[in-house]
Amino acid sequence: MALAAYEAAQRETETILKQAEDATPEDLLGAHGYLFAAPENLAALSGMMKEFYDRCYYPVLGKLEGRPYAQMICAGSDGENAARQTARIATGWRLKEVQPPLIICTHAQTEAEILAEKSINETDLERCHTLGAALGAGLAMGVY
Ligand SMILES: Cc1cc2nc3c(=O)[nH]c(=O)nc-3n(C[C@H](O)[C@H](O)[C@H](O)COP(=O)(O)O)c2cc1C
DSSP, X not given: OHHHHHHHHHTTSOOOOOOGGGOOHHHHHHOSOEEEEEXXXXXXXXXXXXXXXXHHHHHHTTSSTTOEEEEEEEESSOOHHHHHHHHHHHHHTTOEEOSOOEEEEXXXXXXXXXXXXXXXXXXXXXXXXXXXXXXHHHHHHTOO
């Protein structure tokens, strides 16, 4: 999902794809907009994504006001709470939501399905692609 969005955004504007554990406050300060992508685990953001927000929240607080963002959540069947958590953090940062959350459900329900490697179908990958392209184009054109 992140790769599909990244590839589309990159065609529109300079784009950096980073895993949560490698992303830093400097990355946030250096970007003009954001597309946050995370799985939902136990009705919450995954631990690694939460750790990224915990680590970066205060170092950039008050320094990102008004910058555009969007988000993608990968979930087994729900995803709403992880999206809500992301939106609350983004509100704290005073970011501007420029697209509604894109929640993709993999329909993984059993332990075996959840632990298996997922493949996102073409239609859903296209939705990620479209979101990345829209955010990238909006940034390139300065519409935000
Ligand atoms: C510990 C654990 C808890 C999960 N809890 C939820 C949940 O609360 N809601 C949901 O929709 N999916 C839940 N899932 C399913 C994941 O969201 C699903 O596997 C999705 O594909 C996440 O992306 P991943 O496959 O890259 O991990 C959970 C998965 C794990 C491993």
